[in-house]
Amino acid sequence: MTDSLCTLLSRFTVEGTVISCEPYGEGHINQTYLVLTDCGKRYILQQMNRHVFQNIDQLMANIQAVTAFLANKAEDPRTVMGLITTVDGQAYCEWEDGTCWRMISFVEDAICLQRPESPEDFYQCAVAFGRFAQMLNDFPADSLYEVIPDFHNTPNRIRLFREMLSADPLGRASQVQAEIDFVLAREEEAGTLMNLLGQGKLPLRVTHNDTKINNVMLDAKTRTALCVVDLDTVMPGLSLFDYGDAVRGGASTGAEDEKDLTKVALDLAMYESFTKGYLEACPDLTDLERELMPLSIKTIALELGMRFLTDYLDGDRYFAVHYDGQNLDRCRTQFKLVQDIEEKWEQMQSILGKLN
Ligand code: GN1
């Protein structure tokens, strides 16, 4: 550890003296470290991405408000992400070089999966996210800051995509005409959920907005749901975006950057188990929210594919890439999922009908 890192760590109220701090996890946005102290306590330290998150005060205020509200309702502290404050009681620490850091408690005897190993694992992830939505159903959603404005506003994402296409800063657009056409052919349907929100037909709720299963902690022994983490994008939004994002990620048979698209499809057993868990854990969902579940998966897969494509055109400035063209590979897996969902549409509807 560098002296500077040691000094930074001493700003947080940890038990014992820090003996190691190593890179940890697989997020694309923040930089995460696992911290160990000489009394065996572990913590998670994160440098927050200031390019993505412009207002760290607001982001941390959201996290504090939501975790305090959940902690008040929760019976077991392991079911709520715990924020560790700085020695002077602040939610985060701004370092001398302008970087911003926060610390959270490490959940012991817990596991976090990169992919569900069985439908039962995925069911438990649904319980975690469904419970999160249900417990926050009486939290005033509009009191939260919109940390990334229009985060899942699909029509606005399409507008930004079109702007990037016209600018085409690296001259990459001509290589991806098939992907561009794929988006534009689905433009109208992609706006459905936001239109229904605008018409007051879908409720505004507190949403997590990054419901990948690596944001769920499961108990290591029982493999049951503990808590959800990565609350950076907690904002007012649609529950369907949380549900849809989780299924498009966890029910895909391939990795997010799989090059062999024949390996990428929507696994219907996974879809069924997540949907069952979410419906059971969040009985508050309205009839229309339930009905639109399949459309939400398709919408989020299209939106995310388009976000990857936009970033590819922009020279990979938003999502971290490990090799050239990774954002294009990621885009293609999402579009393959959209196509597969279109093919499995009737089956998805009949599974949903059985669960509702
Ligand atoms: C980003 O880095 P991570 O996994 O927390 C992104 C999500 C995407 C996801 C795709 C703030 O999340 O919206 O679904 O990558 N988060 C942000 O892997 O843009």
Ligand code: MG
């Ligand atoms: Mg994450």
